[in-house]
Amino acid sequence: MTISTTKKLVGATIAAGVIFALAGCGQAPTEPGGDNNGGGGEAASDFIPCIVSDAGGFDDKSFNQLSYEGVVKAADELGVEVKKAESNAETEYGPNIDNMVSEGCNAIVAVGFALSQATVDAANANPDTDFILVDDAADNDFDGNKDAENVKPLLYNTAEAAFLAGYLSAGYSEAGKVGTFGGMEFPTVTIFMDGFKQGVDHYNSENGTSVQVIGWDGKTGSFTGGFEANQDAKTVAKNILDQGVDVIMPVGGPIYQSALQAITESGRDVALVGVDADLYNTDPTTQDVVLTSVLKAMDISVYEAVMSSADGEFSGDAYIGTLENEGVGIAPLHNFEDKVDAELMSQVDKIKQEIIDGTITVTSYLSN
Template sequence: MKKSLIAPVVFGALALAVGGCATPPAASTSAAPSTGASTTVAQSDFKACMVSDAGGFDDKSFNETGYSGLMKAVQELGVQHAEVQSKVAADYAKNVEEMVKQKCDIVVSAGYALGDATLAAAKKNPDTSFAIVDFAYTNDKGKNTAPSNLKGLLFNSAEPAFMAGYAAASLSTTGKVGTFGGAPYPSVTSFMDGYARGVAYYNKAKGANVAVLGWDIDKKDGTFIGGQDPFGDLPGGKKVASNLMAQGADVLLPVAGPSGEGALQVAKASNGKVASLWVDTDGCVSQEKYCSVIPTSVGKAMDVAVFEAIKAAKDKAFSNEVYIGTLANGGAYLAPFHDFDSKVSAETKAELDKIKAEIIAGTIKTTA
């Protein structure tokens, strides 16, 4: 079987860092917490579990968003839960197996890097349901080859990233914007490529010449932090962001999980010269202290996708049909402008609305 993406551009994740523990830690397990509501949620014996990547469940981005879907299931469905946070790649398989040993009814894996471990566990444990964020299993013809108990949860991040690129180009005063990733995973590069294509669309529409530093559409390559922990290297993210700023980029798109906070730090220290977008979540919510330098964010509703996968498994309606979050179904989105609302012209806002409609209609292609 060949493991591949349905299409690289239908993925958008960051914080796909490697993770695991030399010895899987004891999973934290609890019943549903009190919601404070007047009606009591009926408790269930169904157990939903999750394995993080190295970013951990408090990464203010990828893992945290997916984890909130698990917590929503605990609160609204009354399910039991367990989780394990990962630290090194070599032990992803051990962490997934730990959740199986905890007798979880569904195990959700957070990220592309857990693809092999999740597939192996699903094949070994056909009576357990598995879901994985930012991954799907297909053959050369794009046919879903996942076993019946394994569901891929994908997000077309290129769509809102295209809109973010257009917005960034409209805000740039230097005529240069930048982007960088943690590592060249398809779920990372889809953000970067969509962003660059949005800038190119702006240039064509406006007769402008805004340059994108950090990603080459034709070469399908760009700037990455790299190293052993590219999504947990905040100094590395700050260094790359500083280099882009030194080259003249004044609106940045970091796609590097916790490492991306380095770009937010650079923007905040620039005294208004540089702004930085955020990804996976609305940065003005998850990274509130940096909201003043975040024009908008490229979001993925991973919490909703995780919740729905858990609910389907609990309701015995689970299938291996791949979920793809898009602008059309709300699974991918461009966040509000927040503090930058007055800086984005009414004309640009109207153009973005039109672009969104045309992307949904298929008139605008956000990938090659």
């Protein structure tokens, strides 16, 4: 897909598709009943939870892995087995979802916006099956309405959490330059970059500084063209590092691995900001480099949506994770605890509450 095409998708999504996500926004999925048979729903032995990954695979240390962990947790509590299909290419999304339907799955989790159309098509063809779509509003014609009633979109306003990471990064930076880059220019990628830049800008306005953001100017920036840890991703990371940044946030699943290689080869002291999962925990090789991670609690929201399906209480209302409902957040500093000024972290904590209270407004494609 070309950059011009993705820009059109961004514009269309902001203008129309995500209006639905806000208008139809529901609360976090209801906690399931206390028994192991899914409350009043199907008996656990009859319920089949399933999941289809995007091309990143279930070991991406990121959103595929977190979503899979949520399904596994639900299956363990229900005493059933998970059926899964790992996609290796875009052409496999539809067939993989259709295969899950043919396997008799009751709830099918589709991970990532790339699976949106295939999910909607399968949902409309199978109205008695519950579909859970991670990171997309299921509005592929961008008319402001969800395209299938039995799809539950799970969305995350990561701009709020990335704002905190941007403020923290600006305060931590000694070079006065921080960087970010993405896999492809989709809203679910640029939402991180938007929040990150807003956080840096807020730091500058509050502290009279002029920390620069390399790789994203609020409208466009640096992208690898995909979500693979490859030479293209490494080249983009290197180009940003060569401009003197000492903090970098790659947005796009495994591409952080390429950034890590570029950091190592640079021989410089550069901190990495992870996305989706806490990289310190999911990838121990990053522990000496990860300042923090911008978190999306996909494991929890996927788990709750699957359990709601098993409980017979499935709702197609969109869920949007925020700082307030703990659907997004930032990870602990871990090994950077002693490297970050305690006063800076106090400011970050204060800003978090101000975002929750509405004193600070963070804009994103999921904003009102």
